[in-house]
Amino acid sequence: MMRGIHQNFDQQQAPAFFARGPSPLARLTFFTALSLALMATDSRLQYLANVRENLMTLLHPLQVIANAPLQLYQNTDEYFSTHHYLLAENTRLKKQALMQGIALQRLNLLNLENANLRSMLDAKQSLTETSTLAEIIHVGRDSFTKKIIVNRGKNHHVVTGAAAVDAKGVVGQVTRTYPASSEVTLITDKSLAIPVQIERNGLRAIAFGHGRDNMLDLPYLPANVDIKRGDKLVTSGIDGVYPAGLAVATVIEVKTTQDSPFAHIICAPTGGVENDRQVLLVSIPKIELATAIEALNSEKAMPTTTAEPATTNNAVHVNPSTQTTQAQKPAKPLSAEKPAQKPLANVESRPHAQQ
Amino acid sequence: MRNNKLRSIYFSLFAAFICILFPWSGIALTLRPDFMLLVLLFWLLRAPNQCSVGTAWFMGLWVDLATGGIFGQYALAYTITTFFAVIYQRRLVLFSSTQQLVYVFSLLLLSQLILLVLKAFAGHDFSGWSYFLPSVTGILLWQIAVILGLNTGRHSHGN
Numbered sequence: 001m002m003r004g005i006h007q008n009f010d011q012q013q014a015p016a017f018f019a020r021g022p023s024p025l026a027r028l029t030f031f032t033a034l035s036l037a038l039m040a041t042d043s044r045l046q047y048l049a050n051v052r053e054n055l056m057t058l059l060h061p062l063q064v065i066a067n068a069p070l071q072l073y074q075n076t077d078e079y080f081s082t083h084h085y086l087l088a089e090n091t092r093l094k095k096q097a098l099m100q101g102i103a104l105q106r107l108n109l110l111n112l113e114n115a116n117l118r119s120m121l122d123a124k125q126s127l128t129e130t131s132t133l134a135e136i137i138h139v140g141r142d143s144f145t146k147k148i149i150v151n152r153g154k155n156h157h158v159v160t161g162a163a164a165v166d167a168k169g170v171v172g173q174v175t176r177t178y179p180a181s182s183e184v185t186l187i188t189d190k191s192l193a194i195p196v197q198i199e200r201n202g203l204r205a206i207a208f209g210h211g212r213d214n215m216l217d218l219p220y221l222p223a224n225v226d227i228k229r230g231d232k233l234v235t236s237g238i239d240g241v242y243p244a245g246l247a248v249a250t251v252i253e254v255k256t257t258q259d260s261p262f263a264h265i266i267c268a269p270t271g272g273v274e275n276d277r278q279v280l281l282v283s284i285p286k287i288e289l290a291t292a293i294e295a296l297n298s299e300k301a302m303p304t305t306t307a308e309p310a311t312t313n314n315a316v317h318v319n320p321s322t323q324t325t326q327a328q329k330p331a332k333p334l335s336a337e338k339p340a341q342k343p344l345a346n347v348e349s350r351p352h353a354q355q
Numbered sequence: 356m357r358n359n360k361l362r363s364i365y366f367s368l369f370a371a372f373i374c375i376l377f378p379w380s381g382i383a384l385t386l387r388p389d390f391m392l393l394v395l396l397f398w399l400l401r402a403p404n405q406c407s408v409g410t411a412w413f414m415g416l417w418v419d420l421a422t423g424g425i426f427g428q429y430a431l432a433y434t435i436t437t438f439f440a441v442i443y444q445r446r447l448v449l450f451s452s453t454q455q456l457v458y459v460f461s462l463l464l465l466s467q468l469i470l471l472v473l474k475a476f477a478g479h480d481f482s483g484w485s486y487f488l489p490s491v492t493g494i495l496l497w498q499i500a501v502i503l504g505l506n507t508g509r510h511s512h513g514n
Binding site for chain 2: 021024025027028031032034035036037038039041042043048052055056059062063065066067069070137138139140141142143144145147149176183190211212
């Protein structure tokens with residue numbers, strides 16, 4: 001009998017009241033290791049892209065439910081918007097339509113002229129782009145990155161790398177696509193670079209997001225660079241991602257200091273990066289880009305002894321393999337409209353963009 | 356009873372997740388408390404047998420997915436934070452409500468600090484002290500819940 005009790009006691013060394021499975025420390029170690037492994041896999045390898053995509057599909061209905069209250073509010077707000085407001089908007093839109101109509105007439109003429117000039121120069125035709133109108137579902141929930149989620153995805157033929165523009169200029173670039181939505185990284189995000197040109201003098205540069213206060217930087221330009229306050233930056237189109245000539249930003253500050261060989265240039269984006277509800281996703285067809293790369297490679301294979309010294313600096317541009325490895329910045333600095341022998345001479349800024 | 360409790364745990368976690376999915380923007384986004392961590396901490400104090408470090412890790416993954424960051428950031432932050440809640444759970448339920456409040460506040464700060472360190476590794480800058488505001492609003496929300504009569508496990512040792 002005593003033995004029986006003893007045995008019983010032995011079995012109950014960890015009374016059920018305290019039984020909680022593995023110790024908290026064991027759980028902590030296990031789950032910490034698991035998180036670290038996940039983080040390493042996700043940031044260094046691309047295995048989890050599919051998993052994320054599938055889970056996002058699962059999440060989509062929840063997102064719709066969560067958005068419903070705001071949607072309802074906006075709809076009722078629109079319904080009850082005042083007569084006066086509608087009239088004012090109507091006048092504004094009419095005025096805008098008139099102004100754009102004039103610009104459009106000139107555009108047709110210019111397009112025709114451009115096509116003629118190109119055929120005369122025997123240059124390739126510039127790329128035609130496809131566009132999708134998307135509505136912003138929500139802005140990124142992470143305060144460290146500048147991202148928005150829009151309601152068009154793979155099902156609507158949105159591809160990663162497409163440019164996001166609004167009526168006033170470039171807003172960002174599609175960095176992830178899910179079946180019914182996609183993630184647009186804004187140009188003010190630290191990880192996004194965009195090849196630009198100064199409208200006034202055609203100087204090429206790369207604009208980087210500032211990360212914090214909705215601004216853009218133009219780094220790695222020499223202190224004596226010809227950029228003034230109020231200069232407009234437009235896309236150069238030499239990356240094959242953004243169509244050329246879209247407004248990007250306006251220079252608001254140029255500072256040169258004694259201790260730095262580079263100018264400190266800050267620009268404010270022209271597009272309504274923070275206050276849009278709709279954006280246009282513009283993508284340039286991949287096929288044309290591929291043929292452009294091929295054409296360039298075949299040119300590269302041919303011995304070009306007449307090349308200027310600048311081509312050595314440009315060698316990094318024409319290597320498509322190094323370009324395509326960059327998932328975050330699919331900025332391929334070549335385009336079909338690039339003339340054959342003339343290298344792109346933004347020698348200062350380009351190599352830095354690869355870092 | 357136990358099933359009932361499990362159901363309410365799952366329901367509240369789900370509700371917290373929906374709260375995170377709301378289209379927050381601007382100042383609301385800066386002030387948004389970490390609903391998920393608050394609910395997790397509440398259940399860790401109230402029902403430590405049903406909700407544990409594993410639950411926190413799993414919910415952290417979903418938050419990671421919703422924020423679009425690297426997988427595992429929130430999961431790691433929640434894991435470490437809830438670990439500190441679990442090891443002091445027995446003492447916490449005996450604390451006065453003020454003591455409990457201070458401890459929960461430090462846990463919220465801890466999770467934000469971990470996230471900050473992880474983001475720093477990814478190359479992001481510290482965006483100013485307003486980064487820690489969600490902890491403040493979070494603890495306010497906790498206090499409001501306590502005032503409204505939500506039992507944060509403080510008397511659960513009695514019954």
